[in-house]
Amino acid sequence: MLFIPFTALLVGVVSALPSSTNLAARQTCSSPRLRKGWSQATVEERLAYLDAAVCVTKKPSRLGKHPNATLHDDFAYTHAMLDYGIHQFAGFLPWHRYFVMVYEKALQDCGYKGTAMYWDWVADSGNPSKAAVWDPVTGFGGNGQGTGNHGNHAPPVIDGPFKDYRPLYAGTSVDQHSLCRAWSRGNPDNDDRDLFGHRYTPEIVADVLTNSRYDDFRSALESGPHAAVHFGVAIGSGIGKIGDLVPSSSPNDPIFFLHHTQVDRLWWIWQQADKSRTNAYEGFHRLPPNAPEEEQGPPVTLSDTLSMGGLALDGIVSDFMDTNSANLCYEY
Template sequence: MLKTLSLLLLSLATYASASPVKVQANCTTPTVRRSWHDMAEADKKAYLEAELCILKAPAKTSKMPGAKTRWDEFASLHQLHALQIHSTGQFLPYHRYFLHIHEALLAECGYTGAHPYWDEPRDAGKFPQSPVFDTKLGFGGSGSGTQSCVQDGPFKNLTVNIGPGFTTQPRCVNRKITNALSSLTNKAAVDKAIAPTTYDEAWITIYNGPHLGGHMALAMMNGDSITSAGDPLFMLHHGFVDKMWWDWQMKDPSKRFTEMGGPNAQDPSTGFLEFPGGIEQESSMWGKPTAAMLAVTPDPRSGDSGNVVTLSHIMTSLGIIPDATVGDVMDPAGGYLCYTYK
């Protein structure tokens, strides 16, 4: 009996060290994610201060190649996963998990409030006037110079060491607003993006619609699909993308909180949906992952039995927070996550 018990304890301990065990709590009081427009001034300040703290904090793990700061480690995750979380079925769940990793980093820096998003349709067609670009209570405006470095706001003169593409070189936080493209995130575009009745169609219409529209209008980190997460504004844009998925799910919750699909890695002949030519041709733009990057990049089929994303698919942050499955993040108020949108 004693022997059985100690064997059991031993196997539990082995299991725990091999894969961190998640605590599955109930979600009784979800945090409310609000658009930047509607956040209290004090919350905006606290949020921006925490972002600055992450950008300045030294790296904590040695896993992400080229990362010097905590922010670099986070941006690196997006770079390492780039060819499996864009133009694939993983796009929505991984970016939802990515925002959850961001929440953990914000908490390390003392911010435990709700994650913000940007209700882009409110500002579509007039992005430059958005409160998001405020120099004191926002992210600063459009950058200038050859690198489009932001010239004002909290993120001016800060360095990110991840990117461009699959390189790791120091560069400024940068973006360039093209207002003519900002109408791509208007209400009509959102309605169209969340109109499909199957996940297989919806992830594509959200991806190609307001998601890409916002990226093109903002050109964060030189418009780089691999490392645009280096600009803190990315989190607000992807908060909006996550809300589109949630709005789509809420039209038929009993079905759509469990509906998953799509390929778990890019088709090499297609590559990114936003660029023609496939992975090989695209790599002339941003290079290829280095051997050090490939060594820590997870298998895109992780947890799936084939090439299609399932609820068992395992997502990783390389140790920043425990791994999670796609099933864990399907419902934002399901217990693993605990938030709602207003």
């Protein structure tokens, strides 16, 4: 049988490969790699990650959709193009698991030796604006500042390694702008914390994890804490402008990948609680936006395709369920 290394799947340029490839059970995963939280990593590890993340913003586009696009822009574009088909249904979790892996591989192609890292926003929910991820030297820089952006874009991020990065896309439209954030500011009178930290507390996330059915868990996580972090970072109350982490091009903000690695980690934690959850996958496909509301799509299956829109080869859901499989081989 032809052996296809998983890295080939990620690069997405091996034209002889079928468009989707089942790689399960070809090897074993004897020593899974540990994905760390940003605040657990050493300063050297954080700087190495940031160096590679900056490198991704300077590498040429793989998709070739626009002469000014970089590889990082490709991630935003792919996510924006596929938006409707990768959110608000069962496929949300495996699709983003694969997407984070494609990015992790891009970091490694930039010389990074480590793994994807996560922002544990549950641990930081009491005071999210003070989280280590926002450090100007050992993190991703802080909130947007001043008035130097245009149109609907929130103020630019003026510190940290991405202050000169100018994402090309807003949604799927070409609209180059400075990387921007607009943190929501909590109202202490209502126990509203900044960055909507009151919506992803340990209590709330523990409650999300009590859902025993896959798609109930997925839905509670996606529309609850996951969405709150997107909005908390990028939809500052009252300024009428939005930061990069809200539109469908949200991978524009490199913090996206730490946010989604945390989402992946919470799924992993949920899976660890019961062996039968490794392959627990149920729910329904979404119908096109113009379909009558009462109709639902066909049931999802483990053999459904995960499209990467040309950024990497398409995958199959079953290849992204078990982080201890040979092709994933990581843990938290």
